[in-house]
Amino acid sequence: MKHLSGLVLLFSLIILGGCTSTADRAPSHGIKHIVLVWLNNAGDQQDRSTLIKHSEELRSIPGLIDLQIGTTVLSDRKIVDDSFDVGLVMTFADQKSMDEYINDPLHQKKVKTYFAPLSRKILIYDIQY
Template identity: 35%
Template sequence: MAMMAIGGAGIASAVTGGEAQAAAAVVPAKVVHHVFFWLKNPTSTADRDRLIAGLRTLAAIPVIRALHIGVPADTEARDVVDGSYQVSELMFFDTVADQKAYQDHPIHRQFVADCEPLWRKVTVYDTLRVD
Protein backbone atom coordinates (compact mmCIF):
# COMPACT_ATOMS: atom_id res chain seq x y z
CA MET A 1 0.00 0.00 0.00
CA ALA A 2 1.03 3.65 -0.22
CA MET A 3 3.46 5.35 2.11
CA MET A 4 3.81 9.10 2.32
CA ALA A 5 6.71 11.06 3.71
CA ILE A 6 6.22 13.86 6.19
CA GLY A 7 9.37 15.82 6.81
CA GLY A 8 12.18 13.35 7.36
CA ALA A 9 9.94 10.59 8.71
CA GLY A 10 7.41 8.47 6.93
CA ILE A 11 3.96 7.43 8.02
CA ALA A 12 1.69 4.79 6.68
CA SER A 13 -1.37 6.13 4.92
CA ALA A 14 -2.85 2.65 4.70
CA VAL A 15 -1.37 -0.70 5.67
CA THR A 16 -2.51 -4.29 5.82
CA GLY A 17 -0.96 -7.53 6.98
CA GLY A 18 2.85 -7.53 6.92
CA GLU A 19 2.86 -3.93 5.74
CA ALA A 20 1.77 -2.80 9.21
CA GLN A 21 4.94 -4.24 10.72
CA ALA A 22 7.07 -2.56 8.04
CA ALA A 23 5.26 0.74 8.58
CA ALA A 24 5.97 0.65 12.32
CA ALA A 25 9.68 0.42 11.55
CA VAL A 26 9.44 3.44 9.23
CA VAL A 27 7.85 5.64 11.94
CA PRO A 28 10.31 5.75 14.84
CA ALA A 29 8.46 8.54 16.66
CA LYS A 30 6.27 7.39 19.53
CA VAL A 31 4.45 10.64 20.36
CA VAL A 32 2.12 12.44 17.99
CA HIS A 33 1.06 16.03 18.72
CA HIS A 34 -1.85 17.20 16.55
CA VAL A 35 -3.12 20.75 16.97
CA PHE A 36 -6.14 22.40 15.36
CA PHE A 37 -6.50 26.19 15.16
CA TRP A 38 -9.66 28.22 14.71
CA LEU A 39 -8.88 31.80 13.74
CA LYS A 40 -10.62 34.85 15.18
CA ASN A 41 -11.03 35.98 11.56
CA PRO A 42 -11.67 32.66 9.78
CA THR A 43 -11.92 34.19 6.31
CA SER A 44 -8.69 36.18 6.60
CA THR A 45 -6.07 34.79 4.25
CA ALA A 46 -3.51 37.15 5.81
CA ASP A 47 -4.15 35.77 9.32
CA ARG A 48 -4.04 32.16 8.05
CA ASP A 49 -0.76 32.82 6.23
CA ARG A 50 0.72 34.54 9.29
CA LEU A 51 -0.19 31.52 11.45
CA ILE A 52 1.30 29.12 8.91
CA ALA A 53 4.50 31.20 8.78
CA GLY A 54 4.68 31.06 12.58
CA LEU A 55 4.17 27.29 12.58
CA ARG A 56 7.00 26.89 10.08
CA THR A 57 9.42 28.46 12.58
CA LEU A 58 8.80 25.48 14.87
CA ALA A 59 10.66 23.18 12.47
CA ALA A 60 13.92 24.57 13.91
CA ILE A 61 13.25 22.88 17.26
CA PRO A 62 15.60 19.86 17.28
CA VAL A 63 13.34 17.37 19.10
CA ILE A 64 10.67 17.53 16.38
CA ARG A 65 11.08 14.44 14.18
CA ALA A 66 8.58 15.60 11.55
CA LEU A 67 6.19 18.49 11.06
CA HIS A 68 3.16 18.70 8.79
CA ILE A 69 1.16 21.93 8.49
CA GLY A 70 -2.20 21.73 6.78
CA VAL A 71 -5.57 23.26 6.05
CA PRO A 72 -8.88 21.40 5.75
CA ALA A 73 -9.03 19.19 2.69
CA ASP A 74 -11.99 19.45 0.36
CA THR A 75 -13.00 15.85 0.92
CA GLU A 76 -16.41 14.22 0.94
CA ALA A 77 -18.76 15.74 3.52
CA ARG A 78 -19.55 13.14 6.18
CA ASP A 79 -20.92 13.39 9.73
CA VAL A 80 -17.58 12.27 11.17
CA VAL A 81 -15.45 14.89 9.38
CA ASP A 82 -14.81 18.22 11.13
CA GLY A 83 -13.41 20.76 8.72
CA SER A 84 -14.38 23.79 10.81
CA TYR A 85 -10.78 24.66 11.76
CA GLN A 86 -8.57 26.82 9.56
CA VAL A 87 -5.05 25.38 10.15
CA SER A 88 -3.57 22.27 11.74
CA GLU A 89 -0.11 21.10 12.68
CA LEU A 90 0.98 17.52 13.13
CA MET A 91 4.26 16.79 14.91
CA PHE A 92 6.12 13.63 15.79
CA PHE A 93 8.42 13.18 18.80
CA ASP A 94 10.46 10.24 20.05
CA THR A 95 9.39 10.59 23.69
CA VAL A 96 6.99 12.44 25.98
CA ALA A 97 10.05 14.23 27.40
CA ASP A 98 10.86 15.49 23.89
CA GLN A 99 7.31 16.81 23.52
CA LYS A 100 7.73 18.63 26.86
CA ALA A 101 11.07 20.06 25.69
CA TYR A 102 9.26 21.37 22.59
CA GLN A 103 6.61 23.04 24.77
CA ASP A 104 9.30 24.79 26.81
CA HIS A 105 11.56 25.70 23.86
CA PRO A 106 12.09 29.45 23.26
CA ILE A 107 11.02 29.13 19.60
CA HIS A 108 7.70 27.60 20.65
CA ARG A 109 7.20 30.26 23.32
CA GLN A 110 7.88 32.97 20.72
CA PHE A 111 5.44 31.35 18.29
CA VAL A 112 2.70 31.46 20.95
CA ALA A 113 3.49 35.10 21.82
CA ASP A 114 3.42 36.12 18.14
CA CYS A 115 0.45 34.09 16.94
CA GLU A 116 -1.90 33.66 19.92
CA PRO A 117 -3.74 36.89 19.03
CA LEU A 118 -4.77 35.23 15.74
CA TRP A 119 -6.73 32.31 17.14
CA ARG A 120 -10.00 32.04 19.05
CA LYS A 121 -9.71 28.33 19.82
CA VAL A 122 -7.03 25.63 19.84
CA THR A 123 -7.59 21.92 20.34
CA VAL A 124 -4.69 19.54 20.95
CA TYR A 125 -4.62 15.75 20.60
CA ASP A 126 -1.48 14.07 21.96
CA THR A 127 -1.16 10.35 21.37
CA LEU A 128 1.34 7.70 22.32
CA ARG A 129 1.92 4.95 19.77
CA VAL A 130 1.14 1.49 21.03
CA ASP A 131 3.30 -1.29 19.66
Protein backbone atom coordinates in the same frame (compact mmCIF):
# COMPACT_ATOMS: atom_id res chain seq x y z
CA MET B 1 -20.38 13.37 17.62
CA LYS B 2 -17.84 16.16 17.05
CA HIS B 3 -15.37 14.34 19.34
CA LEU B 4 -15.75 11.20 17.24
CA SER B 5 -15.26 13.19 14.05
CA GLY B 6 -12.19 14.84 15.56
CA LEU B 7 -10.70 11.43 16.33
CA VAL B 8 -11.41 10.21 12.81
CA LEU B 9 -9.63 13.31 11.48
CA LEU B 10 -6.67 12.72 13.78
CA PHE B 11 -6.26 9.13 12.70
CA SER B 12 -6.52 10.21 9.07
CA LEU B 13 -3.79 12.80 9.60
CA ILE B 14 -1.57 10.23 11.27
CA ILE B 15 -2.08 7.69 8.50
CA LEU B 16 -1.55 10.29 5.77
CA GLY B 17 1.46 11.62 7.64
CA GLY B 18 3.14 8.25 7.16
CA CYS B 19 2.96 8.74 3.39
CA THR B 20 5.28 11.75 3.24
CA SER B 21 8.94 11.71 2.33
CA THR B 22 9.91 12.50 5.93
CA ALA B 23 8.38 9.23 7.11
CA ASP B 24 11.77 7.58 6.66
CA ARG B 25 12.99 9.61 9.65
CA ALA B 26 9.99 8.81 11.83
CA PRO B 27 10.56 6.21 14.55
CA SER B 28 8.33 3.16 14.89
CA HIS B 29 7.11 4.58 18.20
CA GLY B 30 6.72 8.02 19.65
CA ILE B 31 4.19 10.78 20.08
CA LYS B 32 2.05 12.63 17.55
CA HIS B 33 1.22 16.15 18.75
CA ILE B 34 -1.77 17.39 16.75
CA VAL B 35 -2.75 21.06 16.94
CA LEU B 36 -5.98 22.33 15.38
CA VAL B 37 -6.48 26.10 15.18
CA TRP B 38 -9.69 28.09 14.70
CA LEU B 39 -8.89 31.65 13.69
CA ASN B 40 -10.61 34.68 15.18
CA ASN B 41 -11.35 35.64 11.57
CA ALA B 42 -12.41 32.24 10.27
CA GLY B 43 -11.14 31.58 6.76
CA ASP B 44 -8.94 34.69 6.67
CA GLN B 45 -6.14 33.88 4.18
CA GLN B 46 -3.68 36.40 5.61
CA ASP B 47 -4.05 35.05 9.16
CA ARG B 48 -3.73 31.47 7.85
CA SER B 49 -0.57 32.39 5.95
CA THR B 50 0.86 34.11 9.01
CA LEU B 51 0.33 31.05 11.20
CA ILE B 52 1.72 28.69 8.57
CA LYS B 53 4.80 30.88 8.06
CA HIS B 54 5.54 31.06 11.76
CA SER B 55 4.81 27.36 12.21
CA GLU B 56 7.49 26.54 9.63
CA GLU B 57 10.05 28.26 11.86
CA LEU B 58 9.29 25.75 14.63
CA ARG B 59 11.19 23.12 12.61
CA SER B 60 14.46 24.41 14.10
CA ILE B 61 13.52 23.36 17.65
CA PRO B 62 15.53 20.31 18.81
CA GLY B 63 13.57 17.11 19.40
CA LEU B 64 11.03 17.72 16.65
CA ILE B 65 11.31 14.83 14.20
CA ASP B 66 8.65 15.87 11.72
CA LEU B 67 6.24 18.76 11.20
CA GLN B 68 3.35 18.84 8.76
CA ILE B 69 1.21 21.94 8.38
CA GLY B 70 -1.99 22.31 6.40
CA THR B 71 -5.51 23.62 6.17
CA THR B 72 -8.87 21.91 6.49
CA VAL B 73 -10.36 19.87 3.69
CA LEU B 74 -14.00 20.84 3.23
CA SER B 75 -16.39 17.91 3.39
CA ASP B 76 -20.11 17.22 3.13
CA ARG B 77 -19.70 14.18 5.38
CA LYS B 78 -21.23 14.76 8.84
CA ILE B 79 -18.48 12.76 10.54
CA VAL B 80 -15.75 15.12 9.26
CA ASP B 81 -14.99 18.22 11.33
CA ASP B 82 -13.90 20.78 8.76
CA SER B 83 -14.46 23.80 10.99
CA PHE B 84 -10.81 24.51 11.87
CA ASP B 85 -8.50 26.72 9.79
CA VAL B 86 -4.97 25.36 10.29
CA GLY B 87 -3.71 21.97 11.45
CA LEU B 88 -0.25 20.91 12.55
CA VAL B 89 0.94 17.34 13.07
CA MET B 90 4.26 16.95 14.89
CA THR B 91 6.24 13.82 15.65
CA PHE B 92 8.39 13.38 18.75
CA ALA B 93 10.37 10.36 19.90
CA ASP B 94 9.08 10.58 23.46
CA GLN B 95 7.35 12.66 26.13
CA LYS B 96 10.62 14.31 27.20
CA SER B 97 11.31 15.58 23.67
CA MET B 98 7.77 16.95 23.36
CA ASP B 99 7.97 18.66 26.77
CA GLU B 100 11.28 20.29 25.86
CA TYR B 101 9.78 21.46 22.56
CA ILE B 102 6.74 22.96 24.31
CA ASN B 103 8.98 24.83 26.77
CA ASP B 104 11.46 26.00 24.13
CA PRO B 105 11.67 29.83 24.01
CA LEU B 106 10.95 29.93 20.25
CA HIS B 107 7.78 27.85 20.69
CA GLN B 108 6.67 30.00 23.62
CA LYS B 109 7.28 33.17 21.58
CA LYS B 110 5.28 31.89 18.57
CA VAL B 111 2.37 30.88 20.80
CA LYS B 112 2.32 34.24 22.61
CA THR B 113 2.96 36.45 19.57
CA TYR B 114 0.98 34.71 16.81
CA PHE B 115 -1.11 31.70 17.81
CA ALA B 116 -2.87 33.17 20.87
CA PRO B 117 -3.71 36.57 19.33
CA LEU B 118 -4.95 35.15 16.00
CA SER B 119 -6.92 32.21 17.40
CA ARG B 120 -10.32 31.92 19.00
CA LYS B 121 -9.73 28.25 19.78
CA ILE B 122 -6.80 25.84 19.78
CA LEU B 123 -7.36 22.14 20.34
CA ILE B 124 -4.49 19.73 20.91
CA TYR B 125 -4.39 15.94 20.79
CA ASP B 126 -1.34 13.96 21.89
CA ILE B 127 -1.26 10.36 20.73
CA GLN B 128 1.36 7.84 21.78
CA TYR B 129 2.01 5.07 19.27
